[in-house]
């Protein structure tokens with residue numbers, strides 16, 4: 540197969556675009572997709588300070604790499620969840636990436652802060668690990684961004700992640716989540732920071748190709764807590780549709796963003812946010828769910 544742009548041997552074939560590219564033109568395509576996402580949603584500008592949430596996996600490290608390679612001011616934030624083995628291995632990848640590029644990195648350790656890892660916190664609070672993890676990630680994204688003077692937090696969510704989330708939200712008619720599912724979430728209260736997903740136009744496979752071409756050393760294993768997650772089933776189902784009809788995932792997600800989301804957003808009542816009495820972060824209750832979960836787990840606040 541030949542590169543569509545220059546006719547040299549292609550290294551990546553893109554079925555959904557019915558095309559193929561050599562290394563140079565694949566990178567150009569990839570940067571173009573990120574640029575399109577950033578501009579379409581006005582995610583950030585050159586003078587913004589971006590905090591990239593990095594897990595050590597391919598998506599978040601590829602995102603950090605793209606932002607650095609295209610001249611943005613981007614530092615990393617690694618949240619050490621205290622999951623034995625997996626957390627040490629993923630942290631090593633992140634630290635090595637930052638060191639090799641001379642990039643700034645902030646590290647937060649859940650175990651150092653609460654004396655327990657995410658798995659134990661969830662068990663003691665009698666809640667699912669991923670929901671407890673989500674609460675803490677959101678908290679640390681905001682807190683670290685505010686403390687470090689960053690304007691925006693960027694995450695590595697890709698097209699597959701977003702399409703799977705959309706499918707799950709539709710199957711369960713989670714209208715509130717559907718109203719808010721977007722590549723950009725504005726800071727809607729003090730102490731909140733804008734959140735963006737610059738890779739939402741790119742699939743997992745496309746990001747893996749980018750990571751290989753850029754020689755990014757990432758952790759291949761998934762978080763052990765992800766085993767059995769519904770989102771994995773939704774991804775399999777969407778991949779099956781994609782095999783039969785390339786481009787399905789993109790049509791599904793982009794169509795929703797262009798034509799569907801507004802309808803859900805219009806039906807949503809505006810929620811009144813106030814500061815959590817313990818941590819000060821915005822919440823609809825007196826005490827936010829992160830602080831309530833920590834209390835249930837017996838952590839002194």
Ligand code: SF4
Nearest residue numbers: 668669672762764765
């Ligand atoms: S799989 Fe669950 S516990 Fe692991 S990082 Fe994702 S949300 Fe957190």
Ligand SMILES: [Zn+2]
Nearest residue numbers: 542545561564
């Ligand atoms: Zn080429």
Ligand SMILES: [Zn+2]
Nearest residue numbers: 815818827830
């Ligand atoms: Zn709180």
